[in-house]
Amino acid sequence: MVRKIIIASSLMICLASSVVGQFAITGKVIEKESGESLPYATVSIKNTTVGTNTNLDGFFTLYNVPSDTTTLQVSYVGYDVLKIKLSKETINSLIIIELEPLSTNLEEVVVSADAYKVLKANSGVSTSTLSTKQLALLPSIGEVDIFRSLQLLPGISSTNQSSAGLYVRGGTPEQNLVLLDGITVYKVDHFFGFFSAFNANAVKDVKIYKGAYPAKYGGRVSSVVDMKLKTGSFQKSSASAGFNLFAFNAQAETPIGKNVAIMFAGRRSFNEVINSGLFRDLRDNLFGDNEFSNVEESNNVIIKEVNPDFNFYDVNTKVSYRPTEMDLITFSYYGGKDFLDESRDLNATIPVGTDETENRLLTIDILSSTDWGNNGTSIKWSRQCNSKVYTNLIGARSKYFSKYNRDASLALTIPELDSTIVGGSLKTLEDNKVRDHSFRFDLEWKPNAKHTIESGLVYINTNIDYLNIRDDSIKVLERREEAVYAAAYISDSWVLSDKLTITPGVRLASYDFSDQTVVSPRFSALYQFSDRVKLKLAYGKFYQYVNRIINENLSEGSRDFWLLADNDLVPVSRARHYVVGVSYETKGWLFDVESYYKRLKGLSEFTLRFRTAGTLDPEQLFLAGKGEAKGLEFLIQKKSGQYTGWLAYTLGNVRNTFDGFNDGKPFPALHDQLHEVKVVQSVDVDDWTLSTVFIYGSGKAFSEPSGQYSVELLDGRTLNYIGVGDKNGSRLKAYSRFDVSAHNKFTRGNAEYDLGFSIFNVFNRRNTSYFQYDFQQNPSVITEITYLGITPNISLNVKF
Amino acid sequence: MKQSLIISLFLLLGYSCNQIDDTDPKFVIEGFIFAGERVEDIKVKEQIGIDEPDSLDRLIRDAVVVLIKEGQEYPLQYDEGNYKYFGSNLLVESGDLLRLEVTVGDRIASAETIVPAATEGLTISGTELIVPEIILSFGLVNKLAELFFTSRLTASWDNPGEDLHFIAIEPVVAEYDSLFPTGFPQEGKDFLSGFKFAPQALEVDTFSIIGIAFETYGRHRAKVYRVNQEYADLFNNPEQDSRDLTVPPSNVVNGFGIFSAFASDSVFFDIVRE
Structure with a gap:
């Protein structure tokens, strides 16, 4: 279980820091099967509060080890807890600790009550870690989904089916920093938000900071x-492949x-080949089921409507080079794209006289396509210089793109004469690109047990282009922006006593686009009140310079766009976070309560609400x-064992104040939701894992037409x-949903199979997405657009 | 455990003090004031439901309506659909700043307007518009097209400041002989009558009066109003999109509709048979 590797040069430094009667040990936590390092694993001395976490590459240094026969306890979410008894030999070595994933086969492994099966919710103040290994066991619409799983945490809304983005503690998705191996990801979902853009087969570790995050970010x-x-894996080749009713996936490492x-992993939808019921359900839910008749012919009119050509894919590749045991150089690539083609033709023969040769032919061709996505690369060199110093150097590039292109051409011709009477075209274009190049250097120094x-240092150069043209000539908005963001940070996790650890930090940043230099203080504290009770406190000040402008249009793809804050049209966003909480943890259970308060300034909203006919002034x-967001989060979690799961409750309130809305009075944000309850349950029965998710959310806010009225003009018209x-x-009405899934893991020959069945929204609850009003009719017609109803799915994954 | 429960309850109690805003729907003011005339054209009404026919009108009869001029309050009384001032001590003149305050239950809305100067130098290019008797026949379309261009008068006025104007034309006496014979398609009348209206309030100084745009022979009055921006804004009402609703144009605070003042001048003309 424990492999000893002697690296004398490193250990000399390590041992030099030991104090009389106590030891310092250095090691690395990896996955047993693949040798994959495990970041942020917990290494502690059994039955004490002395402990530490592994860094990004799985290394750790633990001070104050009382004796050379101490027992270490090592845990990582999704893996079984390992207890290791040290010996005189081991403390003189770089200790390699190998963890094994939790198994559903109870006969094979006795799962420790200290393990975290899917979620570790108390990684720090407002910090949680998810096991991607176990995510497949949770019910999902189609794909195993990292962000949909994060939405099951308290404080993160899970009642918006059309967005895999995260609404965290009253924040909006664009206010989250999403990093994948150092690549900033701007587009986090596929297929209009039904799935997140991250392949759980390729991702090793997911850590979320829900608020008051540390100075390094x-x-x-x-x-x-x-x-x-x-x-x-540095040890052996493996591959896996699988499919569900919407997409197939493959992953290989060698x-x-x-x-x-x-390592390579990819996913692609296959609806062009197999138009599955699941795809049709999703499509109809987005576009309505009346728009997909292929050919419609009545009298002389032929409408040839091409079924929308829709697909998405994402690819992850990582090449890792380990020149020494202490160095790791990696190249990572992520690419994801969605494409939607809604082109259609209309041909109408218009008789003019009795002679058919005089007939006119009206032809309307609409070319309509939307493609959007994100790709990026990063190169990272991380080095465990010695037992005290770890460095990380990253260069990354990220590109977000979103292009909506609609070209409608019209021609009235006389076919017999091959003559065009009238012709013309109208073009609508919305094109948004974000390109950033970033460099960052991180240094972690652990001089002693207390610090x-x-x-x-961080440097980011961001370029943004946005062009919005309507009706061929009306330029709604054109922006071409470039900005440099540079920052330096420092923080110290300072163990003041056995019970109290504080982490003060500060981040100094400059942003040249608005010529601004800001100081962002950060602070967090953990007080171990007793063996089981921990008090938590955190504060932070945050700035945001790149904003996604919401331009809601569900059925025409992604129409949101990113702009840089210029403190003119788009202000620099600022926030202060205050968090206080308490947790009570036993071997098998976690009770956690956190309260948060956020003050936000510099929010911006894009709206057509105040436009007047014929004018389009960007101002x-x-x-x-x-804005202001506050709330309380409760979590009761059964962490491990045959039956696991959690109950999460969030009491939330988000109020915004804009001079232009509501006469300057505060109003609820669109995502404001007073109550949200989530119950996640999972039980292992022989080779099967049965899981359920129940979600309840009180009604979200929306703007509604209050009525209609008429004014009689001076000339008698109205x-x-x-x-x-x-x-x-x-x-809106309250939201509720109940999902179930069953997974059977079995082995045939050398292959491991995972056969899954899931039913999304078992009770077919028609939750309201929004209301659509047809004002052209009198009286107006109100249509309730609902989210997806009952949706079964089946999946099969094979690993060999 | 006990501590966490106590803290949770404490925080929950503090949290429960928050109120969810819930306001009554805004009502509508439709108030027009004319220089030199009595105040008697102020309507107060509720909005009607989106899913109700737009022909409905829900007048509010018990509103407290006060017109304020130079700090002096003039209470208006409800009478046959409108709120009117029945006193004799209110004279509306160009340049007056007028404020209207309307209270309906606990809802209060207000608006202000300034009475513009009257239109000056209004003239008309003739006093008669000759429209021959229209007979249903094969050549009717061509005849109407010819009349559209030949049977015209032009009203013009001084507008050096490019102020906003609006013209309204109406028969002076209600009953006249109809221009169109029995059996003439209503759609045709509706199409032609569109040309008697100004499309919107504009910074113009002329308006073409087209004979066949009217329905009856006889004396008509063309009234040219100098109007304020709030009236011109009424026409800036883009088509609504349910995904991003547009606030309708209004100068009423905490309400919908319009409160505006006008000053006008008139010319007269007769539509006669050939």
């Missing part, structure tokens, strides 16, 4: 999701020699305001108007 005002791709490992100092389209109610002054 910056540039967003809500939360941070930091994901690490698998390095791939060592090349002793020091190089390659872990993290510091670093009219953007509004600036401020004009009709639609009155608009208070901004987000109405509430």
Whole structure:
């Protein structure tokens, strides 16, 4: 179980730091089967509060080890807890600790009550870690989904089926920093938000900071999701493949020699080949089921409507080179794209006289396509210099793109004469590109048992282009922006006593686009009140310079766009987070309560609410305001064992204030939700794992037409108007959903199979997405657009 | 465990003090004031439901309506659909700043307007518009097209400041002989009558009066109003999209509709048979 590798040079430094009667040990935590390092694993001395976490590459240094026969306890979410008794030999070595994933086969492994099966919710203040190994066991719409699983945590909304983005503690998805091996990901979902863009087969570790995040992160005002791709096995080749009713996936990893490992993972939808019921359900839910008749012919009119050509894919590749046991150089690539083609033709023969040769032919061709996605690469060199110093150097590039292109051409011709009477075209274009190049250097220094100092430098160059053209000639908005963001940070995790650890930090950042230099203080504290009770406190100040402008249009693909804050049209967003909480933890259970309060300034909203006919003034389209979010989160978690799961409850309140809305009075944000309850359960029965998810959320806010009225003009005519109610002054019906899944893991020959069945929304609850109003009819027609109803799915994955 | 429960309850109690805003729907003011005339054209009404026919009108009869001029309050009384001022001490003149305050239960809305100067130098290019008797026949379309261009008068006025104007034309006496014979398609009348209206309030100084745009022979009055921006804004009402509703144009605070003042001048003309 424990492999000893003697690296004398490293250990000399390590041992030199030991104090009389106590030892310091250095080691690395890896997965047994693949040799994959495990970041943020917990290494502690059994039955004490002395412990530490592994760094990004699985290394750890533990001070104050009382004797050379101490028992270490090592845990990582999704893996069984390992207890190791030290010996005189082991403390003189770099200790390699190998963990094994939790198994559903109870006969094979006796699962420790200290293990975390899917979720480790108390990784720090407002910090949680998810096991991607076990995510497949949770019910999902189609794909195993990292972000949908994060949405099951308290404080993160799970009632928006059309967005895999995260609404964290009253924040919005664009306020989250999403990093994948150092690549900033701007587009986090596929297929209009039904699935997140991250392949769980390729991701090793997911850590989310729901608020008051540490000084090493910056540039967003809500939360941070930091994901690490698998390095791939340095020990043996393996591959897996699978499918569900919507997409197939494949993953492979192999060592090349002793020091190089390659990992590849990809997913692609296959609806062009097999138009599954699941795809049709999703499609109809988005577009309505009336728009997909292939050919419609009535009298002389032929409408040839091409079924929308839709697909998505994502690819992850990582090449890892390990020149020494203490160095790791990696190259990571992520690419994901969605494509939608809604082109259609209309041909109508118009008789003019009795002679058919005089007939006119009206031809309307609409070319309509949307493609959007994100790709990026990063090169990282991380080095465990010695037992005290770990460095990390990353260069990354990220590109987000979203292009909506609609070209409608019209021609009235006389076919017999091959003559065109009237012709023309109208073009609509929305094109948004974000390109960033970033460099960062992180240094972690652990001089002694009391301090872990993290510091670093960050440089990001961001270019954004946005062009919005309507009706061929009306340029709604054109922006071409470039900005440099540079930051330095330092923080110290300072163990003041056996009970109290504080982490003060500060981040100094400059942003040249608005010529701004800001200081962001960060602070967190953990007080171990007793063996089981821990008090938590955190504060932070945050700035955001790149904003995604919401341009809601569900059925025409992604129409949101990113702009840089210029403190003119788009303000720099600022937030202060305050968090206080308490947790009570036993071997098998966790009870956790956190309360948060966030003040936000420099919010911006893109709206057509105040436009007047015939004018499109950019100043009219953007509004600036401020906001306030507060809430309470409760979590009761059964961490491990045959039966696991959790109950999460969030009491939340989000109010925004914009001068232009509601006469300057506060109004609920669109995602404001007072209550949200989530119950996640999983039980292992022989080779089967049965899981259920229940979600209840009170009604979200929306703006509703308050009514209609008419005004009689001076000449006796009347004009009709639609009155608009208070901004987000109405509430949708409460949301609820119940999902179930069953997974059977079995082995045939050398292959391991995972056969899954799931039913999404078992009770076919028609939850409201939004209301659509047809004002052209009198009286107006109100249509309730609902989210997806009952949706079964089947999946099969084979690993060999 | 006990501590966490106590803290949770404490926080929950503090949290429960928050109120969810819930406001009543705004009502509508439709108030027009004319320089030199009595105040008697103020309507107060509720919005009607989105899913109700737009022909409905829900007048509010028990509103407290006060017109304020130079700090002096003039209470208006409800009478046959409108709120009117029945006193004799209110004279509306160009340049007056007028404020209207309307209270309906606990809802209060207000609006202000300034009475514009009257239109000056209004003239008309003739006093008669000759429209021959229209007979249903094969050549009717061509005849109407010819009349569209030949049977015209032009009203013009001084507008050096490019102020907003709006023209309204109406018969002086209600009953006249119809221009169109029995059996003439209503759709045709509707199409032609569109040309008697100004499309919107504009910074113009002329308006073409087209004979066949009217339905009856006889004396008509063309009234040219100098209007304020809030009236011109009524026409800036883009088509609504349910995904991103547009606030309707209004100068009413905490309500919908319009409160505006006008000053006008008139010319007269007769539509006669050939």
